[in-house]
Amino acid sequence: MKPLSLNDAQACVLQRAAPLGTKEMDLLQSLGRVLAQEVKSNRDHPPYDVSAMDGYAVRAGDLAAIPAQLKIVADIKAGELPAITLKAGQCARIMTGAKIPHGADTVLRVEDTEAVAPDIVQINVSVPVGRDIRRQGENLRSGAVTLEAGCEITPGVLGILAMVKCARVQVRRRPTVAILSSGDELEGLHDAFDPDKVPDANSYALMAQVQGLGIQPVLLGIANDDPVALKNKLAQGLKYDVLLVSGGTSVGVHDFVRPTLEALGVAMHFWRVQMRPGHPAAFGTTDTGMVFCLPGNPVASMVSFEQIVAPALRQMMGHGRLYRRTIQARLTQALKHRPGNLEFVRVTLSRDAQGYLATPTGSQSSGVLLSMARADGLLVVPNESAGLAAGESATIQLLDGTAWQGENDIEG
Amino acid sequence: MKPLSLNDAQACVLQRAAPLGTKEMDLLQSLGRVLAQEVKSNRDHPPYDVSAMDGYAVRAGDLAAIPAQLKIVADIKAGELPAITLKAGQCARIMTGAKIPHGADTVLRVEDTEAVAPDIVQINVSVPVGRDIRRQGENLRSGAVTLEAGCEITPGVLGILAMVKCARVQVRRRPTVAILSSGDELEGLHDAFDPDKVPDANSYALMAQVQGLGIQPVLLGIANDDPVALKNKLAQGLKYDVLLVSGGTSVGVHDFVRPTLEALGVAMHFWRVQMRPGHPAAFGTTDTGMVFCLPGNPVASMVSFEQIVAPALRQMMGHGRLYRRTIQARLTQALKHRPGNLEFVRVTLSRDAQGYLATPTGSQSSGVLLSMARADGLLVVPNESAGLAAGESATIQLLDGTAWQGENDIEG
Numbered sequence: 001m002k003p004l005s006l007n008d009a010q011a012c013v014l015q016r017a018a019p020l021g022t023k024e025m026d027l028l029q030s031l032g033r034v035l036a037q038e039v040k041s042n043r044d045h046p047p048y049d050v051s052a053m054d055g056y057a058v059r060a061g062d063l064a065a066i067p068a069q070l071k072i073v074a075d076i077k078a079g080e081l082p083a084i085t086l087k088a089g090q091c092a093r094i095m096t097g098a099k100i101p102h103g104a105d106t107v108l109r110v111e112d113t114e115a116v117a118p119d120i121v122q123i124n125v126s127v128p129v130g131r132d133i134r135r136q137g138e139n140l141r142s143g144a145v146t147l148e149a150g151c152e153i154t155p156g157v158l159g160i161l162a163m164v165k166c167a168r169v170q171v172r173r174r175p176t177v178a179i180l181s182s183g184d185e186l187e188g189l190h191d192a193f194d195p196d197k198v199p200d201a202n203s204y205a206l207m208a209q210v211q212g213l214g215i216q217p218v219l220l221g222i223a224n225d226d227p228v229a230l231k232n233k234l235a236q237g238l239k240y241d242v243l244l245v246s247g248g249t250s251v252g253v254h255d256f257v258r259p260t261l262e263a264l265g266v267a268m269h270f271w272r273v274q275m276r277p278g279h280p281a282a283f284g285t286t287d288t289g290m291v292f293c294l295p296g297n298p299v300a301s302m303v304s305f306e307q308i309v310a311p312a313l314r315q316m317m318g319h320g321r322l323y324r325r326t327i328q329a330r331l332t333q334a335l336k337h338r339p340g341n342l343e344f345v346r347v348t349l350s351r352d353a354q355g356y357l358a359t360p361t362g363s364q365s366s367g368v369l370l371s372m373a374r375a376d377g378l379l380v381v382p383n384e385s386a387g388l389a390a391g392e393s394a395t396i397q398l399l400d401g402t403a404w405q406g407e408n409d410i411e412g
Numbered sequence: 413m414k415p416l417s418l419n420d421a422q423a424c425v426l427q428r429a430a431p432l433g434t435k436e437m438d439l440l441q442s443l444g445r446v447l448a449q450e451v452k453s454n455r456d457h458p459p460y461d462v463s464a465m466d467g468y469a470v471r472a473g474d475l476a477a478i479p480a481q482l483k484i485v486a487d488i489k490a491g492e493l494p495a496i497t498l499k500a501g502q503c504a505r506i507m508t509g510a511k512i513p514h515g516a517d518t519v520l521r522v523e524d525t526e527a528v529a530p531d532i533v534q535i536n537v538s539v540p541v542g543r544d545i546r547r548q549g550e551n552l553r554s555g556a557v558t559l560e561a562g563c564e565i566t567p568g569v570l571g572i573l574a575m576v577k578c579a580r581v582q583v584r585r586r587p588t589v590a591i592l593s594s595g596d597e598l599e600g601l602h603d604a605f606d607p608d609k610v611p612d613a614n615s616y617a618l619m620a621q622v623q624g625l626g627i628q629p630v631l632l633g634i635a636n637d638d639p640v641a642l643k644n645k646l647a648q649g650l651k652y653d654v655l656l657v658s659g660g661t662s663v664g665v666h667d668f669v670r671p672t673l674e675a676l677g678v679a680m681h682f683w684r685v686q687m688r689p690g691h692p693a694a695f696g697t698t699d700t701g702m703v704f705c706l707p708g709n710p711v712a713s714m715v716s717f718e719q720i721v722a723p724a725l726r727q728m729m730g731h732g733r734l735y736r737r738t739i740q741a742r743l744t745q746a747l748k749h750r751p752g753n754l755e756f757v758r759v760t761l762s763r764d765a766q767g768y769l770a771t772p773t774g775s776q777s778s779g780v781l782l783s784m785a786r787a788d789g790l791l792v793v794p795n796e797s798a799g800l801a802a803g804e805s806a807t808i809q810l811l812d813g814t815a816w817q818g819e820n821d822i823e824g
Contacts, residue, residue: 031620047608077637079597081608097597097610097708139780146782155624156785159617159710163781167601184491185509189579195459196493198509205571208443212567225489296509298571325813327739328767351819355740368551369575370558373568401737401815407763
């Protein structure tokens with residue numbers, strides 16, 4: 001099978017990564033989830049006209065001549081329902097968020113007034129009618145759709161859900177994810193130290209990448225190259241929505257993973273992707289789940305995850321923004337590149353007056369996990385590029401956090 | 413007390429937000445924590461010279477004439493320790509990650525070879541000596557410092573910790589945070605619906621902002637304006653490392669929060685900040701903790717949190733990157749501004765061929781939480797600006813995720 005371009009590989013995966021079902025959950029645990037219901041406001045907000053400031057509720061007609069002295073006839077706190085009606089020459093002391101009394105049409109800020117006597121205030125500035133009043137329903141209108149299904153529950157959205165008293169929310173389910181490392185050379189985190197073994201880093205780096213998306217994966221451990229043990233582990237992993245297998249995806253004769261997956265009923269859709277690192281990344285599906293075979297090299301495994309697995313997991317969770325946010329940065333040094341593969345170069349970011357600068361993190365060998373640990377982002381070297389010059393601008397996927405975008409602006 | 417500039421307010425807070433102590437925890441739960449120990453490698457990685465590819469381990473001297481035919485004398489899998497020594501004219505089939513046998517100095521990729529007979533392979537290309545061999549200790553050198561204290565545990569760092577078999581890690585403690593809303597007008601999430609009340613959104617939006625930093629805060633609920641109840645709630649909140657109080661920070665006569673905090677031994681450092689929204693943001697300390705009084709308006713509360721509280725919490729957790737990552741974007745429409753306050757305008761981001769575009773989210777009233785829910789970022793209008801023209805470039809703090817930077821590039 002010919003290696004797919006990254007865009008084709010992503011399309012192949014996303015086509016098969018349908019959003020999962022929904023569940024109801026407590027609002028307090030819902031940050032980062034995707035809303036699966038339309039939410040309407042259950043009241044006007046504010047519930048009545050309120051003061052936007054601490055100051056005095058007045059009748060604008062009384063302020064024809066400035067300064068004007070008004071008699072304070074009430075003292076209105078937020079939460080009170082004032083019974084009075086202001087008459088000519090009267091005002092009410094009022095707090096931010098408190099209900100505007102009948103007769104008043106404008107609020108004067110306390111800093112624009114002067115105390116003259118305990119019950120007399122002098123107004124020193126003229127303001128437009130209606131100033132510093134927040135109108136009933138200005139923020140949310142009772143019965144209006146306030147949040148659409150599909151929106152991510154950010155802190156602001158969570159605040160709105162609390163505002164409409166949605167203590168339980170319908171959200172998209174998150175996929176269950178299992179992680180398996182394969183290879184006779186691997187030593188587990190809790191295994192005794194053996195100088196001739198290679199410690200399993202991939203399971204944990206992948207675990208953390210999955211955790212970063214809000215999913216707690218299950219670690220299935222290490223499968224060695226024993227066919228029966230491998231088959232059992234893979235069968236166990238295929239019970240999850242998504243199985244990630246690292247290592248064992250190469251074309252060598254000792255490669256049992258591919259035939260074992262096929263024997264377990266997995267339809268494989270691709271085995272290679274035209275990118276580096278991450279070339280030997282593979283993808284298959286069963287009736288109920290999907291499996292990604294990721295390269296054994298830790299950096300290649302992490303880069304493949306970002307490009308191919310993360311968008312699929314995000315789509316399954318209902319997100320519309322599937323791709324790492326990108327920025328433009330200028331290279332601080334030239335980069336060599338042989339046309340033929342899209343390449344992701346680990347870079348750190350810095351700045352000057354013109355904007356962002358990108359500097360490769362040193363060795364780009366896909367075994368050097370430290371380069372991934374130090375990276376702020378992945379610089380994209382296009383497929384057909386014959387290299388980038390120092391000072392040239394390039395696209396960088398941000399890795400320092402979890403900023404996402406809707407556009408897949410990496411072509412290749 | 414004069415309002416502080418935002419930079420002065422941030423400096424005032426950060427000066428008092430020392431990194432907290434350390435604790436040991438399981439590697440599997442450590443994503444996002446800050447490492448509090450230096451980590452050395454406990455072995456060379458790779459442990460010996462290994463093949464970077466699936467292919468054939470050869471002696472470069474045998475490839476003087478191409479094509480060359482070599483006899484396959486071994487078949488080496490990853491994890492095996494080959495006992496053979498290659499002689500002239502011999503090669504070994506080798507897997508990615510497998511140990512290079514004695515005598516071999518170069519690896520030929522399987523795609524550059526051709527099977528001639530079961531034990532004869534033909535090499536079709538010439539490659540430099542040492543090609544496709546990853547050297548012992550190339551990734552990590554035994555005994556070398558691999559990770560410094562203070563580094564954030566990203567997926568890549570977590571992978572390295574697994575690689576050096578650090579199953580338990582020393583990390584910085586996270587602050588304990590309590591959240592209190594104040595105001596007689598507020599209705600709790602689980603209170604019966606009262607059309608004349610205002611639902612408490614701030615507690616939940618703040619909770620989510622704190623959760624977004626990796627901290628699970630404690631919600632203390634709503635304090636009404638009863639002085640004794642307020643004092644009890646505040647005293648309870650001051651037992652935490654950080655107390656966030658929203659509402660009740662205005663200059664009105666019903667404002668009990670300030671005197672009550674002072675009566676409880678809190679030294680207040682500022683009460684106003686020259687920014688909008690978020691002007692009435694206050695900060696105080698006790699011997700053991702700190703308290704932030706945030707505006708009652710939900711947007712103002714959230715913006716103050718981002719600018720003043722989040723950097724402090726990040727510093728207490730040991731992070732070096734305290735500020736939201738910023739990008740430049742051009743405005744799609746003009747923005748009015750009165751000089752005197754730094755202003756944060758909620759914007760959505762889009763793109764064209766020249767880069768990012770920023771569009772205000774509609775009403776910028778600080779009561780309109782929907783504008784915060786829809787925002788991808790906060791556009792910074794400098795203090796002294798007399799307005800920005802359509803097409804003008806501005807600094808945007810990214811809010812769509814959790815990307816952080818070390819530079820505080822907002823002046824004001």
